[in-house]
Amino acid sequence: MKDRLEMRFAGSGGQGVILASVILAEAAVISGLNAVQSQAYGPEARGGVSKAETILGREKIWYSKVSTPDFLLALTQASLEKYGKEMAADGLVMIDESLTVPDWMDRGRVIAIPILRTAREEVGKAFTANIVAVGAINRALGLFDDGTLTEGVRRHIPAGTEEINAKALAAGAALIRPEGNKEGI
Amino acid sequence: MSKAILMQGNEAAVEGAITAGMRFFAGYPITPSTEIAEQSALRLPQVGGKFIQMEDEISSIAAVLGASAAGLKAMTATSGPGFSLMQENLGYGVMAEIPCVIIDVQRAGPSTGLATSPSQGDYMQARWGTHGDHPVIALSPSSVLETYTLIIRAFNLAEKYRTPVIFLMDEIVGHMREGVELPDPGGLIINRRKMSFHDGANKQCYFVPEGEYVPAMKPFGQGERYNITGLAHDESGFPVNSNEIAGKLVGRLLDKVEKNADDICRVEEFAMDDADTAIVCFGGTARAAMDAVLAARAAGKKVGMFRPVTVWPFPEKALLARLPQLRQILMVEHNHGQMLLELQRVTRCARPIHFLGRVDGTVISPSDILGKLNEMEGTHHAE
Structure with a gap:
């Protein structure tokens, strides 16, 4: 991992992108890194654009907002078009397979994977899409060991849902092919 | 762990x-x-x-x-x-x-x-x-x-x-x-x-x-x-x-x-010992100010941060103790200039006081503050 990693998570309210950003920040704290997490959303409980940000670093993090993301997760077309333009030059974009990569975007920096479909069909619960994404992000960026990530998830899910969340994490990680993104960011 | x-x-x-x-x-x-x-x-x-x-x-x-x-x-x-x-x-x-x-x-x-x-x-x-x-x-x-x-x-x-x-x-x-x-x-x-x-x-x-x-x-x-x-x-x-x-x-x-x-009254000071320019801020604004001070210092500028932790009553004594060493002050806050009024009252505008505020719901960034600091070096008029 770089000394400082700026991550952005964007989707529709209710998709759980804020929780995904919280879990990765928690895993960072567990592993002794500095982490700051924040979010921006509209007044709606469901729908609307939801954006969350996590900054991980070896040094103390002061300003809590992301300026040039090294990583973007986009779960809706609108959020991809809006935030895809603000990436660092070597930044990685992870999108759901259902989205269309805009012409202006460097396809070489985009990972398109079936996050929503995997949650729905393989894990069996559409609402686990954010945990599927966490598993995929962790594998793609080479961030944390399995134990740390699992503990990060456990601290933010209701008791009794450990099994389905473990399944979602594993299914997400399996979406990242070993030959791709091996070096992490 | x-x-x-x-x-x-x-x-x-x-x-x-x-x-x-x-x-x-x-x-x-x-x-x-x-x-x-x-x-x-x-x-x-x-x-x-x-x-x-x-x-x-x-x-x-x-x-x-x-x-x-x-x-x-x-x-x-x-x-x-x-x-x-x-x-x-x-x-x-x-x-x-x-x-x-x-x-x-x-x-x-x-x-x-x-x-x-x-x-x-x-x-x-x-x-x-x-x-x-x-x-x-x-x-x-x-x-x-x-x-x-x-x-x-x-x-x-x-x-x-x-x-x-x-x-x-x-x-x-x-x-x-x-x-x-x-x-x-x-x-x-x-x-x-x-x-x-x-x-x-x-x-x-x-x-x-x-x-x-x-x-x-x-x-x-x-x-x-x-x-x-x-x-x-x-x-x-x-x-x-x-x-x-x-x-x-x-x-x-x-x-x-x-x-x-x-x-x-309590304040937090950062890099103020030899500062000739103080960024005054409170609450969450200090996050961007800290990064701005670090960047300004890296560029050789004598900038520090003065943050009232007790915001009422305004910590007058601590600010006045710093005033003699200061060339200028930059007030940064997410409003249209509220603590700015206290700053002007307490210092009686004995130094140029510049202002960076925001009322559109977005967050002031370190680069916004650095831009303002650069602008201040060009002009020295109190606002």
């Missing part, structure tokens, strides 16, 4: 309050303070405390004042619109000298404004929101850890000076999560100086010994009868129409904060 846990500013406020002895919360949830009510509802029953969701913010602060008068450390939390509704009873708490903590997690206003966006537009409201001449203590944290430690101090000051204390947070800190290891508060908790009618010769509930400013407090409803009122009152607590007694009462209320400003 690190012992640190990821915690949100709003959650840290509740944990700190409980550590300080808060056992009663009444509130009406409002973004961006809602997590404080949620967490209080979860945590208070675990420690034998009470949580009540009230029908609105007026009744919320009324319940808090009642619970505190009856002997419990009590708190409420809201945002701008609710803080407006609380102003009348806030003044009642000041006049009747009822300790409590009122959290305002500021959001972009005026009115219902931008419900989920950051702001620091309630700075002057915290000082002058309730009518009449009155003392105010207000504290403003800039990190999750400081939210925890500073709210303990808010409860301590409320008890020590028998007055409501405003905990002026903002969306930046309230909704931010950071890794924290909560420190042991040790013996830092101040509990209420209780008084009984049977203590000594004086049997008046608002009796203040010569040379002191704060009456001890009898728990209301525990066998001894006395009166609490927002009207001007004498030592017995009953209303009077005496101009002399009213003047003395208000004078004492103001004095108990003004004469103890050294005890109440």
Whole structure:
């Protein structure tokens, strides 16, 4: 991992992108890194654009907002078009397979994977899409060991849902092919 | 594995309050303070405390004042619109000298404004929101850890000076999560100086010994009868129409904060020792200011940060102590220039004071501040 990693998570309210950003920040704290997490959303409980940000670093993090993301997760077309333009030059974009990569975007920096479909069909619960994404992000960026990530998830899910969340994490990680993104960011 | 846990500013406020002895919360949830009510509802029953969701913010602060008068450390939390509704009873708490903590997690206003966006537009409201001449203590944290430690101090000051204390947070800190290891508060908790009618010769509930400013407090409803009122009152607590007694009462209320400003005021300074330029800011704005100071220092500029932690009363002495070494000051705040007015008053504009503010609900970034610092080197006109 770089000394400082700026991550952005964007989707529709209710998709759980804020929780995904919280879990990765928690895993960072567990592993002794500095982490700051924040979010921006509209007044709606469901729908609307939801954006969350996590900054991980070896040094103390002061300003809590992301300026040039090294990583973007986009779960809706609108959020991809809006935030895809603000990436660092070597930044990685992870999108759901259902989205269309805009012409202006460097396809070489985009990972398109079936996050929503995997949650729905393989894990069996559409609402686990954010945990599927966490598993995929962790594998793609080479961030944390399995134990740390699992503990990060456990601290933010209701008791009794450990099994389905473990399944979602594993299914997400399996979406990242070993030959791709091996070096992490 | 690190012992640190990821915690949100709003959650840290509740944990700190409980550590300080808060056992009663009444509130009406409002973004961006809602997590404080949620967490209080979860945590208070675990420690034998009470949580009540009230029908609105007026009744919320009324319940808090009642619970505190009856002997419990009590708190409420809201945002701008609710803080407006609380102003009348806030003044009642000041006049009747009822300790409590009122959290305002500021959001972009005026009115219902931008419900989920950051702001620091309630700075002057915290000082002058309730009518009449009155003392105010207000504290403003800039990190999750400081939210925890500073709210303990808010409860301590409320008890020590028998007055409501405003905990002026903002969306930046309230909704931010950071890794924290909560420190042991040790013996830092101040509990209420209780008084009984049977203590000594004086049997008046608002009796203040010569040379002191704060009456001890009898728990209301525990066998001894006395009166609490927002009207001007004498030592017995009953209303009077005496101009002399009213003047003395208000004078004492103001004095108990003004004469103890050294005890109440706290600032944080960063890289100020040799600074010729001070960035003054408070609350969550300090996050961007810190990065700006680090970048300016790396570029060889003598820039430091001066942050009032006690925002009311304004820490005049600490600022005036720095003034001789300063060439210029940059006030950065998420409003249209509110602490700026205090800065101008305290310094009497003896140095050029520049201003960077924001009222659109977005966050001021380190590069915004660096841009302003560069611009200042070109022009030296006070704004």
